[in-house]
Amino acid sequence: MKILLTGSSGMVGKNILEHPDAQNHEFLTPGSKELNLLDLQSVRAFFAAHKPDCVIHAAGRVGGIQANMANPVGFLVDNTLMGVHVINSAHEAGVKHLINLASSCMFPRSAANPLQESDILKGELEPTNEGYALAKITATRLCEYISRTDPEAQFSTLIPCNLYGRYDKFDPENSHMIPAVIRKIYEAKVSGSQQVEIWGDGEARREFMYAEDLADFIFISLTSMAKQLPLPELINVGLGQDYSINEYYRAIADVIGYQGEFVHDLNRPVGMRQKLIDSSIANSQGWKADTTLVEGIEKTYRYFVEDVLND
Template identity: 60%
Template structure:
């Protein structure tokens, strides 16, 4: 197929493009300077000109908890504009297949874990990333509405759990937990620091999947798109505490210092574990263990980030 992938320069996009099965498709990979997703006319013209068979929407303004708290307007408006423009331009130009990449942050903050796809909009959102979550809900619902009005338009949403891996962002203002902790512990070891601080008590639970596994799911889904559910969680189906992630990363980096918990800092949701029932029924399972995924990510950090 000829596939337009938005966000081809991001972590998800790069992992998709370097997957072994990528050679079987013709990928359109415009940069943000070549295709401004916040400009509907530009998006419409690009799709009209290139006529993709399928679109994977993986672009977005993303960041960690600090960035989301500081810039909620940007995280809401920019992501809503991107989602609306790419979806409506695809529909207007008769693109029949659309894979929308959403996020498990769409689920209500007090929802019972594991989080089922039907729980979207069933309660209030986590305030620390509400703007981003609302934008993702908007695109997810728009896919549902387009499909409901005309089932020929297979516009479906993938809801990954938290991701980490090659091509991740390691700068504190942009990074999510795993790359931030890798950088923090690496620097602490380099500086012979005796201790490292952890936000909160470290008992909040998180599900992080290696980004290469999400890329593998994408190609499995492309081969089985008609049978893929309208909305599908993609993750491990189990989680770890923040403390366990710190311990795993410290072990791989051979950091021997102590962990100090800063109870004044925000921690977000206490748990965010996806329900993988539909994923199992669909027939796909992740392959990368936490230890292997962190090792690969640390290798990438040392070779690509530190030498940049």
């Protein structure tokens, strides 16, 4: 298929393009100068000119708790506009296949774990990333409405758990937890610091998946679409296992070789206490995440040292 991949320069996009099965398709990977996703006319013109068979919408403004709290307006507005422009313009252009990448932050903060696809919009969202969640819910619902009203359209949403890996962001102001902790512990080791701070008590639990494993499932989904096989409207994609924040810190310290101690700042926000998703639907499609936590951290740390620090 000829596939428009938005967000091709981001972590998920680059892992998709590096996947062995990427050679089976023609990928369109426009930069922001060629395709401004915040400009509806730019998006419509791109679809008219290039006529893709399929879209993978992986673009978005992303960041951890600190970035979301600092700029909720940007996270809500930019992600909403990008999602609506890409998804609706694809439908208007006659595109029949679309994979929308959402986020597990769409689930209610008080929902029972493991989180099931049917839990979305069944309760209050986590306040620390509510703007981002609302934008992702809007895009997800739009896909569902299109699929339900157009029998020929297959617009499916994948809901990955938290991701990390090669091409992640390691900027302390905008990064997610694992790359942020890798940088923090690396810098503590280099400087000789004997203490590293953890926000909260470290007992909140998170599910982090290596980005290559998500790419594997995306290509399974593309194969199903190419064969005209049905895909569910919503599919959780995760490990099926979570770890505490303290466990992530210890695992990263072990990989880096840091021998100091951890101290907890109980005045810092920690977000949801647990966010483990039920990936049984994805598993039923013949997929399972293969990368262990230690393997993923080792690969990500190697990328940080060899590529990010030497850039």
